[in-house]
Amino acid sequence: MQVTITINGETVSHDVEPRTLLVHYIREQAALTGTNIGCDSSSCGACTIHVNGEAVKSCTMLAVQADGQEVTTIEGLADGETLHPMQQAFHECHALQCGYCTPGMVMAAVSLLDENPQANEEEIREGLEGNLCRCTGYHNIVKAVLQVGSEQ
């Protein structure tokens, strides 16, 4: 089946099997490998992307369900060489250790602040419940999100 998806502002079209997961489509057909696959069962959040501006887990969505929709991946956040404020805050606050959860964590955090720009620490911790950091580096992640919130 032919799908047409706008990924990071660019409209692309591919023929996919209906059973193709969106995350596989993004990584293998759109060749954007910033989105990681972690648990592959909608628990860990490593594959978090935005569909129409909202965070979703791309391992639990079919590419055909994203047909005609707007997708943003971690590659689509920065403006050229200028990092997105959330990426910059993760950098400054050392909000990553191994980095595997980071793309999904950043995408979830951006969506969280879009919906609740003045989120407090508790709301941030709750709001990121769908993203696991196996290095358990949550403290600095929360710090980074708080920093972006306070700058807005």
Added chain:
Amino acid sequence: MIPVAFDYERAASTEQALNLLAEHGDEAKLIAGGHSLLPLMKYRLAAPAVLIDIGRLEELSYIRDEGEELAIGALTRHCDVEHSDLVRSQVGLLAAATSEVGDPQVRHRGTIGGAMAHGDPASDLPAALIALRGSLVIDGPSGRRQVEADSFFTGFLETDLGEDEMLVEVRLPKLPDSTWSFQKFNRRAQDWAIVGSAVVVDQGMCGVGLVNMDSRPIRATAVEEAIKNGSSAAEASELAADGCEPPADINAGIDYRRHLARVLTRRGLEESGR
């Protein structure tokens, strides 16, 4: 993990979805947000030959004030229910239970109709619907019919929905002055409830629905009657596990689940001012 291959159809209207269901029979499954069905398909516990995508039927995404009741379209997403002022003010318990479903990403995709139609006893929303004495509107070849929550959930992952029918609306009596509590016990933030208790109290009427305490979402009838007859929260909650046949699994045995049902129901009743 990749599902077994299937044919994909996208419905443009409720009518078309019903026609596709009639055409494909038990080989077809409806998919909305897909957050219950897709994991089952990835684990290959479900392998429908045809997937009918109803996720874009905007005609079934709404929250309406209809006098005595609130009508919520089956394709209304959890995030829209959770943040709706109408739901919060009229059926606060539903908003609270919905905000406990999965995590924000899941709530951006999952729908109220999907959660009901899946009929999972471990799911949060059916218990809230039972406590609130809601009902479900089903569309099919012979027209629309309405079913009370108690008779909709018939068994483990089984509902009253026929193979050629589709859940189109959830209806809830408005209870603006009610007090309520949704108690969910789990080990990790986004996990399914090991046990949950949905409690609503409104002018002497008390509703209690239990999560994961039987093969289907279940009403704690004995607790409701005890409260009606003037029992305290502590006395009534002792009856919370009566008549339940809870599952035993890696998280909890039967006795522990019975204990949790009593404790969570007591907390729920107390939080609801009983």
